Amino acid sequence: MGEPVSRASPLRIGMVGAGTISGQYLETVGRLEDLRLTAVADLDAARAEAVAAAHGAAAEDLDGLLARDDVDVVLNLTVPQAHAEVSAAAIAAGKGVYVEKPVAADVAAGRRVLAEARAAGTVVGGAPDTVLGTGVQTARAALDAGVIGTPTSATATLILPGHESWHPNPDFYYQPGGGPLMDMGPYYLTALITLLGPVREVVGAASALRDERVIGSGPRAGERIPVTTPSHVTGALVHASGAISTVVMSFDGAATHAAPIEVQGTEGALSVPDPNHFSGRVTLSRDGGGWHEIPVSAGYRHAARGYGIADLHWAGAFAGDPLRGRAQGELALHVLEVMEGLLASAESGRAVAMSTTVERPAPVPLDHR
Incomplete structure (x- = not known):
């Protein structure tokens, strides 16, 4: 170096x-x-x-x-x-x-x-760094404080009609390397690993019920493009902690009312805001009662894209200690293997064990930078 x-x-x-x-x-x-x-x-x-x-x-x-x-x-x-x-x-x-x-x-x-x-x-650091904001970090602080008891499961849900209605060149989203999982999955999976720790094994299923899409805007409006990668992926992630997350990533639905991420525990549940953003409402339900918002308690208050590299710098990763900081490349690689594993499992019909693992990233105390 x-x-x-x-x-x-x-x-x-x-x-x-x-x-x-x-x-x-x-x-x-x-x-x-x-x-x-x-x-x-x-x-x-x-x-x-x-x-x-x-x-x-x-x-x-x-x-x-x-x-x-x-x-x-x-x-x-x-x-x-x-x-x-x-x-x-x-x-x-x-x-x-x-x-x-x-x-x-x-x-x-x-x-x-x-x-x-x-x-x-x-040092290799990797996006996404949305998990460093107050949304996921406030949920993380609540989990670590034990407010829902022992975390047992989680759900992560993204259901959209697809990008071709607004994107003038949406071809990539329907080719290998694209699709809802590879496009948006990193935000949700990085959040799940930040909340619940690394993944040990995955089981996946996938489909592509339409073999073409129609571009809805721009100079190519009306053009039909082929679909050559799954446009709906669902699966289970078995975390090393024993918690099990269920993931649905889809470009095949119209809408959903499901929480982007919800974590269930032995004494309650947390609803976590959209992990594609840095902030949002975290709500808590305990012992089967109603839901109420909990105050911001952790994370970078003004986080935006690029805070991952700033966090590495503030932690001293570039000052001779390359393992410091949260947005490490090892985490990004683990997320990539989880996604590849889900697609491989969907194709083979068998569970896929992960060969990579990471330490659960350190929490971010409330920071006004």
């Missing part, structure tokens, strides 16, 4: 990939004085130049960005198929890495990236 970065100094970030999601990260980097954007690279050089100029950074190609002395960490916002390649190049250049979900296109590639990082003594 390059020179350790003092946690007292701003973390200097080189961003690779300046597409749509980059705007949310740039807003956070611009707001937190502990983060500083120094360079931008994109396959579209003009786009890199425009983003760099707007944020006081330098525009580079990938090799130029990786050669810069004022880049401590590469923020990898490329397409999923390029995540592992770009991360490996950054590690080879002695840089830390923070990568958008998924950490790699498949578990095998993710393993290679993390092995290279360990050998180099550098």
Whole structure:
């Protein structure tokens, strides 16, 4: 790894990939004085130049960005198929890495990236970091305080009609690597692991009842696109703790009134807000009574996309202790294996044991940053 970065100094970030999601990260980097954007690279050089100029950074190609002395960490916002390649190049250049979900296109590639990082003594962090906000963290604090007794089970539910009604180019969502599980599952699974700990085994079922979708907006409106990956996935996750989570991820329904996540215990239940967001109402029911909101008690109050990399910096992960911080690449890899396992189980009809595991991420005390 390059020179350790003092946690007292701003973390200097080189961003690779300046597409749509980059705007949310740039807003956070611009707001937190502990983060500083120094360079931008994109396959579209003009786009890199425009983003760099707007944020006081330098525009580079990938090799130029990786050669810069004022880049401590590469923020990898490329397409999923390029995540592992770009991360490996950054590690080879002695840089830390923070990568958008998924950490790699498949578990095998993710393993290679993390092995290279360990050998180099550098850090790989991974999205999503929505679990660091007050929504999931307040629920986590309530669980840890024992308000629902021993957690026994959980449900995670996402049911949507699909993205083709509004997205002008929705093809990816219906191809291998897409679908509701790979697209949205990381938010829900990262939250479940944050709440209940790592997963030991999964059992899955999946379907794709329509073999094509119709684009509903934009210049391609009316065009039919093929569906070649499951558009409805359901499954059970057996956590190492013994709790069992039931997951439904679907682009085949119209709507649902189910809580995004609900955790049941021996003495009560918690309703957890949408893990695609950083905050929201956490409600509690005890001993079969009614539901009431519990006050915010944990998490970063102003969390937004990019707080995962900030949390690693604040914890000292880039200051020579690469295992510090919560949004670690090992967690992202475990989530990816859970998703691959559910799809493999759905295809084989058999339970799939996980070969990866992680420590349950440390809780985030209430923090006003």
